[in-house]
Amino acid sequence: MPIEHIETLREGEDQKEKLKVVERSGVEPWGRDASLSVVGEPHTRVEGPEKVTGRARYAYDIRLPGQLYARVLRSPHPHARVRRVDSSAAEALEGVHAVLSMENAPDIRWYENSKLFDSTVRFVGEEVAAVAAENEEVALDALRLIEVEYEPLPFVTDMLAALEPHAPAVHEGGNRVGEPKLYERGDVATGLEEADVIVEGTFYTQTALHNCLEPHGCTASWDGDSLTLYESTQGVFEVREQVAEKLGLREDRVRVVKRYMGGGFGSKQIAWKQTVIAALLSQLTGQPVQLMLDREAENLAAGNRNPTHQRVRLGARSDGTLTAIELEATLGVGAYMVGGEASNVGGPYQRLYRCPNVRTRKTAAYINAGPSVAFRAPGYVEGAWALEQAMDELARRLDVDPVELRRKNYADWDQKKDRPYTSPESLRIAYDKVTEAFGWDGYRRLPADGAKRRGIGFAAHEWGGAGHAPGYAWVKLNSDGTADVVTGTQDIGTGTRTGLTQVAAETLGLPMAQITLHLGDTAQGPYSPVSAGSATQATLGPAVRAAAADAREQLLQAAALLLEVEDPETLDIRDGIIFIVGGREYGRSEVEVREVMGRMAPHMILGQGMRGPNPEDKSVRTFGAQCVEVEVDVETGEVTVLRVAASHDCGRVINPTMVNSQVLGGVTQGIGFALMEERILDDRLGFVLNPNLEHYKVPTVADVPPTTHNAVDRPDPEANPTGAKGIGEPPIIPTAPAIANAIYDATGVRIREAPLTQWRVLRALLEKGKSDTNNSMERERR
Amino acid sequence: MHDTTVTLEVNGVEHSLTLDPRRTLLDALRHNLRLTGTKKVCEMGDCGACTVLVDGRAMYACLLLAVDCDGREIKTIEGLVRDGELDPVQQAFIEADALQCGFCTPGQIMSIHGLLNENPRPSEDEVVRAVSGNLCRCGAYRNIVKAGQRASELSSAS
Numbered sequence: 001m002p003i004e005h006i007e008t009l010r011e012g013e014d015q016k017e018k019l020k021v022v023e024r025s026g027v028e029p030w031g032r033d034a035s036l037s038v039v040g041e042p043h044t045r046v047e048g049p050e051k052v053t054g055r056a057r058y059a060y061d062i063r064l065p066g067q068l069y070a071r072v073l074r075s076p077h078p079h080a081r082v083r084r085v086d087s088s089a090a091e092a093l094e095g096v097h098a099v100l101s102m103e104n105a106p107d108i109r110w111y112e113n114s115k116l117f118d119s120t121v122r123f124v125g126e127e128v129a130a131v132a133a134e135n136e137e138v139a140l141d142a143l144r145l146i147e148v149e150y151e152p153l154p155f156v157t158d159m160l161a162a163l164e165p166h167a168p169a170v171h172e173g174g175n176r177v178g179e180p181k182l183y184e185r186g187d188v189a190t191g192l193e194e195a196d197v198i199v200e201g202t203f204y205t206q207t208a209l210h211n212c213l214e215p216h217g218c219t220a221s222w223d224g225d226s227l228t229l230y231e232s233t234q235g236v237f238e239v240r241e242q243v244a245e246k247l248g249l250r251e252d253r254v255r256v257v258k259r260y261m262g263g264g265f266g267s268k269q270i271a272w273k274q275t276v277i278a279a280l281l282s283q284l285t286g287q288p289v290q291l292m293l294d295r296e297a298e299n300l301a302a303g304n305r306n307p308t309h310q311r312v313r314l315g316a317r318s319d320g321t322l323t324a325i326e327l328e329a330t331l332g333v334g335a336y337m338v339g340g341e342a343s344n345v346g347g348p349y350q351r352l353y354r355c356p357n358v359r360t361r362k363t364a365a366y367i368n369a370g371p372s373v374a375f376r377a378p379g380y381v382e383g384a385w386a387l388e389q390a391m392d393e394l395a396r397r398l399d400v401d402p403v404e405l406r407r408k409n410y411a412d413w414d415q416k417k418d419r420p421y422t423s424p425e426s427l428r429i430a431y432d433k434v435t436e437a438f439g440w441d442g443y444r445r446l447p448a449d450g451a452k453r454r455g456i457g458f459a460a461h462e463w464g465g466a467g468h469a470p471g472y473a474w475v476k477l478n479s480d481g482t483a484d485v486v487t488g489t490q491d492i493g494t495g496t497r498t499g500l501t502q503v504a505a506e507t508l509g510l511p512m513a514q515i516t517l518h519l520g521d522t523a524q525g526p527y528s529p530v531s532a533g534s535a536t537q538a539t540l541g542p543a544v545r546a547a548a549a550d551a552r553e554q555l556l557q558a559a560a561l562l563l564e565v566e567d568p569e570t571l572d573i574r575d576g577i578i579f580i581v582g583g584r585e586y587g588r589s590e591v592e593v594r595e596v597m598g599r600m601a602p603h604m605i606l607g608q609g610m611r612g613p614n615p616e617d618k619s620v621r622t623f624g625a626q627c628v629e630v631e632v633d634v635e636t637g638e639v640t641v642l643r644v645a646a647s648h649d650c651g652r653v654i655n656p657t658m659v660n661s662q663v664l665g666g667v668t669q670g671i672g673f674a675l676m677e678e679r680i681l682d683d684r685l686g687f688v689l690n691p692n693l694e695h696y697k698v699p700t701v702a703d704v705p706p707t708t709h710n711a712v713d714r715p716d717p718e719a720n721p722t723g724a725k726g727i728g729e730p731p732i733i734p735t736a737p738a739i740a741n742a743i744y745d746a747t748g749v750r751i752r753e754a755p756l757t758q759w760r761v762l763r764a765l766l767e768k769g770k771s772d773t774n775n776s777m778e779r780e781r782r
Numbered sequence: 783m784h785d786t787t788v789t790l791e792v793n794g795v796e797h798s799l800t801l802d803p804r805r806t807l808l809d810a811l812r813h814n815l816r817l818t819g820t821k822k823v824c825e826m827g828d829c830g831a832c833t834v835l836v837d838g839r840a841m842y843a844c845l846l847l848a849v850d851c852d853g854r855e856i857k858t859i860e861g862l863v864r865d866g867e868l869d870p871v872q873q874a875f876i877e878a879d880a881l882q883c884g885f886c887t888p889g890q891i892m893s894i895h896g897l898l899n900e901n902p903r904p905s906e907d908e909v910v911r912a913v914s915g916n917l918c919r920c921g922a923y924r925n926i927v928k929a930g931q932r933a934s935e936l937s938s939a940s
Contacts, residue, residue: 048875048881052875053819053862054818054860056884058885060822061812061818063818135813210919212883213883214821214883214885260884262821262884295825492883493884495882657879661879664921664922665882665921692826693917694824694828700917701923701926702910
């Protein structure tokens with residue numbers, strides 16, 4: 001690949017010397033008005049037939065000859081020393097092939113400095129032992145036979161309590177994770193002095209559980225000193241690298257395969273303990289081992305969205321101009337930092353609105369609970385919950401339309417990086433489109449009578465989703481004119497296979513059906529990063545386009561010989577036919593791709609492509625906004641979302657069907673976050689009361705209202721050569737605060753604690769009722 | 783536990799199985815018969831991913847013991863394709879993009895089949911009720927409802 005530039009630099013905490021590489025494909029971006037025939041079309045999912053027939057093989061569905069099944073014994077204590085593990089009875093049980101615990105496991109470091117099976121457990125659900133057996137039933141029987149002697153230790157599960165002096169220490173050295181992270185521009189004190197109005201509030205967001213329907217897990221199988229892992233993961237290369245390091249294996253001897261996965265949402269972007277446990281059990285037994293988590297383990301030990309506590313202050317002039325934004329945030333990260341948390345709760349405060357004086361400070365606390373990990377738009381969902389409600393309060397205080405207040409404080413450049421956006425107009429277009437589609441005409445201020453009150457709410461967001469280098473793709477043109485497109489990325493259900501196939505088809509001039517896209521296998525495809533950060537289409541799309549362009553160039557060279565034209569650039573390809581642009585008077589003017597490739601056989605054409613860098617002088621971001629209407633039953637506290645309108649910017653829309661589905665999914669999870677999803681942890685006992693789908697409520701079909709999406713639909717050619725940006729995470733960000741704002745519109749009650757369950761709404765209504773009564777009595781007394 | 787013998791009729795084929803009497807229908811399908819299209823998620827009847835048809839009715843396979851299904855007619859997602867052609871519900875799911883990761887999809891499709899067996903022309907509300915016990919974490923619900931209605935149209939047309 002053409003390396004344009006290479007230099008040494010030092011980065012990270014260890015200041016390790018690295019090589020900074022800039023690769024460039026030389027592919028010209030598709031212009032805003034480029035005439036494209038496949039890209040932009042609403043193709044159905046290319047893997048649809050596999051998924052509707054049950055043929056799609058997920059990690060959970062792997063069945064290898066002689067495969068064993070593993071289950072994990074987990075700590076019942078939030079904090080304890082493990083004195084002794086006696087697994088002799090379990091080992092003696094018929095059908096049991098191996099047991100692993102701290103008594104016999106190799107010394108592998110896992111989270112921070114703890115071991116794979118540590119002698120101290122720090123949350124309910126932490127791994128204590130694992131059994132491989134003939135089947136799951138026997139494995140479960142064996143777990144019951146393992147005797148463990150624990151010495152319970154003091155624990156703390158509330159993030160604010162954890163930061164108090166003398167709180168039980170989750171780790172030696174205290175419960176604060178590193179130094180607080182401070183961001184500051186201008187001077188907030190001056191900004192607050194300049195303000196005519198100050199809005200203040202303390203907000204809380206809950207611990208939310210990903211609940212991917214397919215749990216984390218894998219099937220491990222050894223062949224000599226080579227290990228294959230069939231893993232439910234968002235990052236096959238990340239898992240390979242981490243497992244190779246932990247087990248001391250060469251990277252080329254570890255193969256990670258993920259064809260299909262049942263949801264990820266951020267929690268599957270790292271290697272977790274169970275993968276290495278399965279590999280060790282397989283090594284011990286000499287047989288393949290499948291270790292999938294059960295639902296309880298999935299909810300205790302495989303990641304969650306960290307809870308936050310946010311103190312927010314906004315200052316504004318009487319005309320609505322923001323003069324100060326301040327955030328003091330505390331996060332509970334669980335018992336360990338696992339990598340991949342990425343919870344940038346201050347993010348929305350730093351960029352979404354124009355403001356010269358901004359200060360955000362974030363303190364993370366260890367607690368005796370399962371570790372947190374990124375969950376769809378980590379940090380931004382939590383940050384927007386507070387910021388967008390505070391903006392709503394400010395609009396109320398100033399008596400202006402909340403959309404107008406946002407327009408008034410429009411940020412058309414990236415204030416954090418101090419550079420222009422590639423799409424400074426996108427948020428404005430989103431405001432226009434969503435308010436028009438919804439019929440937004442300012443708050444309702446409906447008369448407050450009857451039990452059922454309706455209200456409307458608005459919220460905005462900005463997010464990354466630019467994609468990034470590196471990322472590679474190959475295109476192989478076969479002798480029958482078909483093409484294999486090979487990448488090392490993964491489709492986590494977002495439509496990556498379809499979107500990338502469209503980019504390849506567009507560039508090659510081949511019908512979609514002539515192309516097969518390969519992904520999710522470290523042994524077959526070149527490196528691609530983890531599918532996270534709404535980056536996959538924007539990272540791999542340009543790489544696929546570059547590889548296809550490389551193949552196309554070679555193909556046209558060969559076709560030029562057959563068509564007897566000197567300059568291959570006078571040729572074009574459409575629907576598998578290469579033709580002379582403008583035709584010719586005499587002789588042959590077109591040839592099928594199949595014929596060219598057939599004549600070359602057995603030679604093939606191999607195209608290579610990679611993702612070039614993002615622009616250095618501009619900032620690539622995504623934007624959007626949503627309006628919702630709710631109905632609140634003030635007698636029961638029940639909230640019904642009646643409709644949602646959304647408008648999101650993802651640059652060029654590669655496939656409107658996939659984009660709209662991402663928006664529907666984000667809005668659905670946003671409704672869950674707003675109204676029902678909450679891990680309940682008993683702070684006195686230290687365990688989770690609802691690690692299952694019975695008591696942890698996720699939205700059902702009956703909870704999701706009609707939802708429209710009017711995409712901003714503006715290609716962003718400065719972002720990358722396809723002009724497309726991410727859409728996976730953005731739609732979840734504004735839904736919850738828009739619902740909270742709508743509830744305020746309906747009832748006059750501001751609830752800063754998520755989720756807005758029936759009892760929270762009822763309690764808030766009751767408190768408001770009391771204070772309203774007191775106020776009117778007060779007035780009467782006067 | 784001592785293994786026991788059971789005869790399951792799955793997708794029109796009889797299978798005589800020897801299994802642990804604790805084994806659920808779901809595990810019998812996924813392990814003994816290698817029919818992994820039916821998915822395992824919650825193992826306690828909360829999510830609907832394991833929905834299959836038992837004597838034509840949509841049921842959660844994780845809440846049925848295999849031994850209790852002796853002699854009953856079971857249909858799974860693998861039994862829907864006829865002569866290599868997708869059936870109308872499967873087609874409708876693809877057309878309406880009623881799936882993302884696809885893990886809940888077999889269960890959703892079997893629930894719609896259960897509905898159409900009883901009620902070939904369901905209303906939107908009836909489709910919603912039929913899949914209200916099938917969780918979709920990706921949030922394809924609105925499209926699943928569309929697919930259910932579209933499937934009813936396609937079925938009556940064919």
